[in-house]
Amino acid sequence: MSKVEQNKLQKRNALLNTAFELFTSKGLNRTSISDIAERAGVAKGTFYLYFKDKYDIHNRLIAHKASSIFRQATDALSSHPDITSVEDKIIFISDYVIDVLNKDKSLLTFISKNLSWGVFKNVLIKSKSETDIDFREVFLELFSNSDVTYRNPEVLIFMIIEFVSSTTYSSVLYGEPLSINDLKPYIDTSIRQIIRGQAL
Amino acid sequence: MSKVEQNKLQKRNALLNTAFELFTSKGLNRTSISDIAERAGVAKGTFYLYFKDKYDIHNRLIAHKASSIFRQATDALSSHPDITSVEDKIIFISDYVIDVLNKDKSLLTFISKNLSWGVFKNVLIKSKSETDIDFREVFLELFSNSDVTYRNPEVLIFMIIEFVSSTTYSSVLYGEPLSINDLKPYIDTSIRQIIRGQAL
Amino acid sequence: MSKVEQNKLQKRNALLNTAFELFTSKGLNRTSISDIAERAGVAKGTFYLYFKDKYDIHNRLIAHKASSIFRQATDALSSHPDITSVEDKIIFISDYVIDVLNKDKSLLTFISKNLSWGVFKNVLIKSKSETDIDFREVFLELFSNSDVTYRNPEVLIFMIIEFVSSTTYSSVLYGEPLSINDLKPYIDTSIRQIIRGQAL
Amino acid sequence: MSKVEQNKLQKRNALLNTAFELFTSKGLNRTSISDIAERAGVAKGTFYLYFKDKYDIHNRLIAHKASSIFRQATDALSSHPDITSVEDKIIFISDYVIDVLNKDKSLLTFISKNLSWGVFKNVLIKSKSETDIDFREVFLELFSNSDVTYRNPEVLIFMIIEFVSSTTYSSVLYGEPLSINDLKPYIDTSIRQIIRGQAL
DNA sequence: TATGAATGAGATTTCATTCAT
């Protein structure tokens, strides 16, 4: 990579990191492009050389952060060869994700209300980043080696992700209807039930 | 009610209705208080006599609209005496709600990403409106006459609502991962499974 | 005084007292008529039954408060029969006023930048209040019994008041160029000098 | 100075000049930032690139205008080598300042009630403008070459400035208690007396 | 007399976007 290319990547990353900090601390509405540029140490005009607008950088970040969490989770899973059933694997990943979001509430706020199957698909397909992964593929792999067959693995994953992220959101941020520690057993049971409901 | 009081109620309702129209058609961000006031036929300052700011009226509307849908659903249920099991009742309500949201996509957008157990609790408790209902109570009633007992009915309802609203959102608005008609059987099966997972 | 008259006086006083509190704590600009009316426990419209606008009540208060301080000072002087010369009397009053203003900085702010010979004259002449006094007359009396004659007693008083209030203002509020305790000897000496300069 | 820098200076000056015109003709309260920007021929937002708010530009102007008057006065004094004593020099400057303020009543209104030792000190020290002078230094120089020594020259100057500006204000603007021409002899006598009171 | 809902002009302030350098 040429020096110029490196410099550009550095600027882009500075903008992404700063935007994430500001979005999570102040929210999308109250973060201005000026804020981002200033704190990233570049001129306001420079922002437009890298991103279309605030919403562009916002969408890219959501997909990036979400896929990063799933990558961590699947990486962690790969060092647990004792976990073999699809059910157990998904519960492991789900618990891992819940823990991460519980520890970083601003990340939770950032992702939960913005994450959607549609956004994901779009952004990940368009993404040029080599480090972002298409986490759906990772999940689908889980099912391919299983003894049990499932009706529609993609739909199953979709339902689980929506279920986990929306229940975790309310619990972690508002403690409603239970704290996340008290809620987790209910979530786990429900995930297992949802999975079983799709087993052929 | 005095003439003045009637007038005030009329103004307040005009503001609420107009705000809902604008929020659903243009979104919260692109709706200004000027817009709301102007289209409601009142002066800008009048808005502030009734609501603190845009977010105040927004929150009140979410709770109001959501409780209104549940009221319709439970009303409809009461004219089906043949539906007796808790499972069937919840599926009926859930399907009813999905249909309403599918027919009114702007209502879906408005509610889904904003509805949260915490917001609900606050707003409904504070609400003086006689027409708003605390839908949690309605749900809890469903369980009280059942043969089966459930571990924690409130948590169960919470999980179902989160599950239904988040999966419906993606499906109806983006057709992902399936159209709502194709997805519904999966949702129904999963709801039944979630319920059974909590049966004692 | 009839009951109705008493009630009106009470309202008027409530408005005056509240306005003073707000003017001294928040300043004229940031005090609204709504604020005053609300905290005085009357309706907004009622304010206009008693005062023309914010500036009307403001002017009345300045004159009222200033004359009240001078009344206190001259009352105090009357219990010191040992102070006989014009010079000593004026120094006594001046020191008294400085002490009052030093103890109540908000009163100082309120009066100093607003007090002016012209405002005083106008307001006191128009004032219907029986408790407000025309402090100029009180001062002029000081001179009438003196052995020494002065060129123009009114001008002399004017100069002393302006001198004392403007130097005290800076000293008490900003500690510049000296604290009021350090500055007082300079002020006293200067007052005596100003007086002597007018002796015939 | 680059073209951009020149342009910036021009804009800043346009804002300062316009603000002064409006403050003196309409007063601080009735001058809006919109007014200033519009009449200065810049966009409203541009105002905020140069000044924090209305009060910021106001303070800067007071110090700037006051120091400008003193500069004129001391410049004029320097062409009168026949005036040698401290007393005579101060009277000369004082009379000069009174004349300027008498000829420009809006300047008088602008400065008198806002000028304060504390504000001055702050603004002049912070000021980067090469044309603003710290007039206190100029005054202190007057004393350094004098035969007579004075107790505390800074306090003496402070008292004279406060005395002159506050008495002139009332006289010029309201003609109270005398016209400025009739009052001047009293002021002069008093200044001399104040000075003598501090001679060691 | 007293009220307080309603007004709507207008003030402050922000900020995405452009463009000359």
Next chain:
DNA sequence: AATGAATGAAATCTCATTCAT
């Protein structure tokens, strides 16, 4: 490629004043 001054539309919110009750 990078800058950052300038723009000006637009948003929020305040508040003196009126007037029907």
